[in-house]
Amino acid sequence: MRVLSVASECAPLVKTGGLADVVGALPAALADFGVDMRVMLPGYRPVMHLLNDAHVIWQDPALFGGAARVLEGRAGGLDVLIVDAPHLFDRPGGPYLDEDWRDWPDNIDRFAALCRAAEAIAAGQWHDWQPEIVHCHDWQAGLLPYFLKQSHVPVPSVLTVHNIAFNGSTAADAVRRLGLDAADFHPDGYEFWGQVSTLKAGLVWADAITTVSPTYAKELTTPQFGLGLEGVIRAREGDLTGILNGIDTETWDPSRDAHVVQFDTAEGKRRATRALKEELGLPPGEGPLAVVVSRLSAQKGLDLLLEALPGFLDRGGMLALLGSGEPALEQGWRDAARQHPGVAVRIGYDEALAHRMMAGGEAVLVPSRFEPCGLTQLYGLRYGAVPVVARTGGLADTVIHANAAALATGVATGIVHDPGSVAALSGALETLADLYADRDGWTSIIRRAMSHPVGWDGSAERYAALYRSLSSSRTE
Incomplete structure (x- = not known):
């Protein structure tokens, strides 16, 4: 045809x-x-x-x-x-x-x-x-x-x-x-x-x-x-x-990606995380490294994330952001990086760095107010960066929330929260920190995420x- x-x-x-x-x-x-x-x-x-x-x-x-x-x-x-x-x-x-x-x-x-x-x-x-x-x-x-x-x-x-x-x-x-x-x-x-x-x-x-x-x-x-x-x-x-x-699972393949420290297991991913922290000048830390690769806009909920950020950092989390967009948000994120040693910000877009962010990130944040489908969470699943997403559009269709039942049956692939709410996003980041603290359980979520079908x-x-x-x- x-x-x-x-x-x-x-x-x-x-x-x-x-x-x-x-x-x-x-x-x-x-x-x-x-x-x-x-x-x-x-x-x-x-x-x-x-x-x-x-x-x-x-x-x-x-x-x-x-x-x-x-x-x-x-x-x-x-x-x-x-x-x-x-x-x-x-x-x-x-x-x-x-x-x-x-x-x-x-x-x-x-x-x-x-x-x-x-x-x-x-x-x-x-x-x-x-x-x-x-x-x-x-x-x-x-x-x-x-x-x-x-x-x-x-x-x-x-x-x-x-x-x-x-x-x-x-x-x-x-x-x-x-x-x-x-x-x-x-x-x-x-x-x-x-x-x-x-x-x-x-x-x-x-x-x-x-x-x-x-x-x-x-x-x-x-x-x-x-x-x-x-x-x-x-x-x-x-x-x-x-x-x-x-997504194109050949271009986005952590075991063959020329842009990253290659891996195909949850254990191998830790090398990529260490490499990303070194590249971005982040401290070693004990908490989860969350990443954002996004256009900086209100639609993407990145103003909400700025408000929720201090609580996440207080729990030991770190955050790396790559993107560009609305000038006020660009400035807000630059200010956050200056104020917090656990925040790294790169304004602009760099395809190779985007791959390294997915490889090294332990979670990927997509707090959109609306999102027709979204590809970022699919890249995250493929690379074992556990998606933390708003319950809207394709985000809701592609991520299985880590509630008690999903964790018990081993099907959880991420964390899902209500859209448009700082409180809901803050709660999701608290859940991220709690799940990350259980290293065996966290490794199981990464394995499930990496096996989730994301191709065409x-x-x-x-x-x-x-x-x-x-x-x-x-x-x-």
């Missing part, structure tokens, strides 16, 4: 978050289930530099203000289709922001162009390979299901919502410029509070909707998590499926089944 995956980022070519990891991992995972997936991406500067064996498969002399073409080739070990439109994508800065961290003012147009190019490929403009399914990711590809229906292209579409907080809204005067039918600008169409929402367009017109965990799928039907789109999601609930993300096999099988069901419905 041929599937075109359309996204704004894809690891290892361009990445700002977990979306890229998912888009990059799916082709190999799905190949085992008979799916030939090609990834379509914008031709950002870094992507164009990585593209090999490219040839032109489609051209448009005037795509949103300039000449564009689609190149087919290889990059980062993937079969890719790249939208080469220099007037839209050949820019400094990142995929969405300029060098001063401001949104590109034409982002809606840029990703509408991506969708128009994908529409052409879905319609058979490349004769060598026509997709049977189009898989769209987040608001950046949200207009594609609408364009396919508008043009009567008989290729089913799947929309995956990775984070509904980003809905791709723009002013209503964009309707004509984007090539939308003004008759669809209404509450049951793509209109959202007087604006155009590209994500809502996808939610309304996609043939199937997925999101990245079963719990997040349920949460999205509520006002707290649906953020104004819960009505349309409830209306499409029969077409909504929550499919957990996985089960989820890839569910995606393949969804694609086939849509294809069968089309031919009936």
